[in-house]
Amino acid sequence: MNLKQIFYFVTIVNEGQITRAAHKLHMAQPPLSYQLKKLEQELGVLLIERTVKRLNLTKEGEILYKKGVALLKQVENIKKEIEETGKGVQGDLAIGCVKSYFDKLSSKIMLFHKSHPNVTFQLRSGATSDLVKSLQKGNIELAIVKLPFEMDNFEILPLPDEPYIAVIPENWNSDNSKESISLEELAKLPLLLLHRGGGIGQFRTIINHFKHYGYEPKIVCECPDVAILLNLVVLGMGASIVPKSTLLTSSLTGLKKLNIEGKPLISESVVIWKKNRYLSKSAENFIKTQIPHL
Numbered sequence: 001m002n003l004k005q006i007f008y009f010v011t012i013v014n015e016g017q018i019t020r021a022a023h024k025l026h027m028a029q030p031p032l033s034y035q036l037k038k039l040e041q042e043l044g045v046l047l048i049e050r051t052v053k054r055l056n057l058t059k060e061g062e063i064l065y066k067k068g069v070a071l072l073k074q075v076e077n078i079k080k081e082i083e084e085t086g087k088g089v090q091g092d093l094a095i096g097c098v099k100s101y102f103d104k105l106s107s108k109i110m111l112f113h114k115s116h117p118n119v120t121f122q123l124r125s126g127a128t129s130d131l132v133k134s135l136q137k138g139n140i141e142l143a144i145v146k147l148p149f150e151m152d153n154f155e156i157l158p159l160p161d162e163p164y165i166a167v168i169p170e171n172w173n174s175d176n177s178k179e180s181i182s183l184e185e186l187a188k189l190p191l192l193l194l195h196r197g198g199g200i201g202q203f204r205t206i207i208n209h210f211k212h213y214g215y216e217p218k219i220v221c222e223c224p225d226v227a228i229l230l231n232l233v234v235l236g237m238g239a240s241i242v243p244k245s246t247l248l249t250s251s252l253t254g255l256k257k258l259n260i261e262g263k264p265l266i267s268e269s270v271v272i273w274k275k276n277r278y279l280s281k282s283a284e285n286f287i288k289t290q291i292p293h294l
Helices: 003-015 018-024 029-043 059-087 099-115 128-137 183-188 201-212 226-234 244-249 281-289
Strands: 048-050 055-057 091-097 119-125 142-146 154-158 162-169 190-194 218-223 239-243 255-260 269-274
Touching: 003 018, 003 029, 003 055, 003 059, 018 029, 055 059, 091 099, 091 128, 091 281, 099 119, 099 142, 099 244, 099 281, 128 142, 128 269, 142 281, 162 226, 162 244, 183 201, 190 201, 190 226, 218 226, 226 239, 226 244, 226 255, 239 244, 269 281
Parallel strands: 091 119, 091 142, 190 218, 190 239
Antiparallel strands: 048 055, 142 269, 154 269, 162 239, 162 255
16 A cells, blocks of 8 residues: 555545546546555455445545545645745745634734745634634634634634623613623623534623523524624614624624623633644744734
């Protein structure tokens, strides 16, 4: 068994058909079929069950596919590290970020670009759960996400905490001098909360905070998009609770911001990257020079 055979096998599985895999590999189908058969004979097991319409992995095939993907990624990282040793800081830097942190991140990217003009950026936006999956798949190198989530497979670099604030329709505020609201008052209002799904997330953090102090919040809407959520607040459907930085990029009018009284409800953000994975020189330098100032 050699690396080329593993590469062929992984490609066949990814494409779901030997014909498509051969086309992707720019080779004829018979030689590719022969390489698969040769690999199976060498290992003494059946890796793929052939049917008329599709290919199904055997248990042995599933193990080889999983290990093969990891091995090919490792080889790619080794090659990348060797190439970068002589070339310095350049290449692509793929970063994922939750929307509420993009405003802060953009200025740091600009500063980094001035110092390292040969680095190109690939930026991804999404919920924490989606960005974590992208890291696990190797689609991005770094991600700025919100706690909580399952952290076992990642290196963690904390960012400054920020408070959650309440936002209500401006026309609800009869007392213009009021700058804060209690948790008890919030529990009596119809609440619209950000809920993107996956993991514990901010939604559950907020709910647990209410319950810890003996309140049952009245949730009238759960929404995965903060822009839609805030627009519904402006229209008067209810109040919401969001990280303070969320409003930095919002141009909406008709909102009243209120601090939440009592023990602070904190939004925790972190930079994460996958453990035991080679980080490009551009990623390492970005972490060292820009992350401390986010």
